[in-house]
Amino acid sequence: MPKRHSLDAVIIGAGVVGAACAYYAARSGLSVAVVDRGPVAGGTTGAGEGNLLVSDKGTGPELDLALLSTRLWRELSDALPADIEYEPKGGLVVAHDEPTLKALRVFADAQRTAGVRADEIAAADLTTLEPHLAPDQAGGFHYPQDAQVQPAKAAARLLEASGVPVHLGEEVTDVLRTPAGHVAGVRTTRRELLAPAVVNAAGTWGGDVARLAGSTLPVLPRRGFVLVTEPLPRMVHHKVYAADYVADVASGSAALQSSAVVEGTPSGPVLIGATRERVGFDRSLSTEALRRLAGQAAALFPFLADVEVIRAYHGFRPYLPDHLPAIGADPRVPGLHHACGHEGAGIGLAPATGALIAATLTGSAPPLDPAPFSPARDFADHDGEAA
Amino acid sequence: MTTPRDLVGGAPRTTYTLTFDDRELPAQEGQSVAAVLWSAGIVSWRTTRNGAAPRGVFCGIGQCYDCLVTVNGRPNQRACMVQARPGDAVTTQEGTGRAALDR
Numbered sequence: 001m002p003k004r005h006s007l008d009a010v011i012i013g014a015g016v017v018g019a020a021c022a023y024y025a026a027r028s029g030l031s032v033a034v035v036d037r038g039p040v041a042g043g044t045t046g047a048g049e050g051n052l053l054v055s056d057k058g059t060g061p062e063l064d065l066a067l068l069s070t071r072l073w074r075e076l077s078d079a080l081p082a083d084i085e086y087e088p089k090g091g092l093v094v095a096h097d098e099p100t101l102k103a104l105r106v107f108a109d110a111q112r113t114a115g116v117r118a119d120e121i122a123a124a125d126l127t128t129l130e131p132h133l134a135p136d137q138a139g140g141f142h143y144p145q146d147a148q149v150q151p152a153k154a155a156a157r158l159l160e161a162s163g164v165p166v167h168l169g170e171e172v173t174d175v176l177r178t179p180a181g182h183v184a185g186v187r188t189t190r191r192e193l194l195a196p197a198v199v200n201a202a203g204t205w206g207g208d209v210a211r212l213a214g215s216t217l218p219v220l221p222r223r224g225f226v227l228v229t230e231p232l233p234r235m236v237h238h239k240v241y242a243a244d245y246v247a248d249v250a251s252g253s254a255a256l257q258s259s260a261v262v263e264g265t266p267s268g269p270v271l272i273g274a275t276r277e278r279v280g281f282d283r284s285l286s287t288e289a290l291r292r293l294a295g296q297a298a299a300l301f302p303f304l305a306d307v308e309v310i311r312a313y314h315g316f317r318p319y320l321p322d323h324l325p326a327i328g329a330d331p332r333v334p335g336l337h338h339a340c341g342h343e344g345a346g347i348g349l350a351p352a353t354g355a356l357i358a359a360t361l362t363g364s365a366p367p368l369d370p371a372p373f374s375p376a377r378d379f380a381d382h383d384g385e386a387a
Numbered sequence: 388m389t390t391p392r393d394l395v396g397g398a399p400r401t402t403y404t405l406t407f408d409d410r411e412l413p414a415q416e417g418q419s420v421a422a423v424l425w426s427a428g429i430v431s432w433r434t435t436r437n438g439a440a441p442r443g444v445f446c447g448i449g450q451c452y453d454c455l456v457t458v459n460g461r462p463n464q465r466a467c468m469v470q471a472r473p474g475d476a477v478t479t480q481e482g483t484g485r486a487a488l489d490r
Binding site for chain 1: 436460483485486489
């Protein structure tokens with residue numbers, strides 16, 4: 001079995017998070033390799049919308065991570081080819097009634113203290129930003145920092161720019177450890193990759209990799225559907241969603257939740273995402289989920305009622321019970337690092353995650369406090385643990 | 388020329404007309420819109436979103452979505468899959484065929 005001895009770290013996962021880890025690690029002068037049992041972006045990355053959002057995050061560690069990522073994505077958009085479709089289009093959150101608008105105002109005021117730009121838009125001015133929006137709104141907020149990328153291309157271009165070897169179609173069958181218990185590399189179906197550090201960027205399957213390495217991480221799948229319309233002229237200019245979406249994202253409930261996020265794309269189709277439900281890895285189509293999404297999207301943009309949906313796709317968000325990703329070294333297994341559990345925000349949070357992992361691997365100062373993302377934190381007290 | 392239909396002694400049950408842009412075209416019951424257009428010597432009825440290149444039937448079996456056309460005001464219909472009906476108004480589709488939405 002072929003072996004490589006010169007690696008500083010092996011990254012498991014060729015999604016956007018693994019790609020960002022590879023990119024920032026390589027830029028830090030480390031020698032790394034990426035391994036994935038499938039193709040690039042074959043898991044949750046390829047099923048995402050490419051949201052780079054600050055608007056849906058309340059103050060706290062995830063928002064700090066998102067703000068750092070927002071800056072890094074802007075840098076990356078200059079460094080990577082244009083086909084990652086980076087669009088700093090901004091978000092527009094609308095409230096359909098006065099109580100929702102008041103709640104949104106409180107939410108936005110707190111976000112501003114953390115460095116988010118949020119501009120209140122009076123009901124009469126909403127159609128200046130979105131001419132086709134349903135007219136009966138109470139008001140809204142414009143978030144100019146919200147942006148978008150094409151997630152599969154972004155992951156592929158990050159990997160390409162990192163210049164690291166990528167082993168695709170090779171499942172990791174074991175995480176190698178020294179007699180003293182320190183990580184020594186991985187064994188795949190084709191080779192051994194020897195390295196004193198392993199980064200678990202396996203997304204929704206991160207719990208399995210943690211187990212292989214002799215640790216635990218309670219990552220759960222949270223299914224989401226996205227609708228794709230026929231190509232249209234540019235009808236929707238921002239990421240537009242109803243304020244109820246924020247409550248859905250923060251919920252730990254297993255039941256089906258949906259609040260449509262509507263956006264146009266450079267290639268023409270409008271994307272309508274996304275539902276959230278905890279049904280394990282059930283890949284069957286939920287017509288109820290699609291029906292709700294379509295109804296909510298048409299309520300925001302009435303023209304959508306007469307537009308054809310040409311397909312729907314779904315994926316499984318990697319969900320940790322407290323809604324924060326696990327990023328950093330695992331004290332239970334020396335040499336094991338985690339970079340997974342980003343739920344529906346993995347595309348957005350990938351660069352900051354990669355930068356944090358690179359800092360951990362090189363022992364340099366982290367770009368922000370990594371403590372809240374510790375993989376060894378106590379997950380037991382959170383509502384999502386049940387079910 | 389002997390056609391497959393001649394060989395089996397078949398005959399169309401009914402014939403009727405539909406329109407393509409300003410032209411009236413003969414159609415036979417059971418024909419797809421693409422078959423009607425082809426029978427009239429028309430091989431292109433759409434222009435692409437990027438570059439306005441002409442398009443007609445490519446695969447002919449509903450898979451490639453190249454033959455999109457506007458039928459009775461509804462864009463993005465696959466000409467090879469939609470059955471022609473008496474009096475249909477088939478029109479050339481430009482780009483998304485949805486320019487009217489963005490008024």
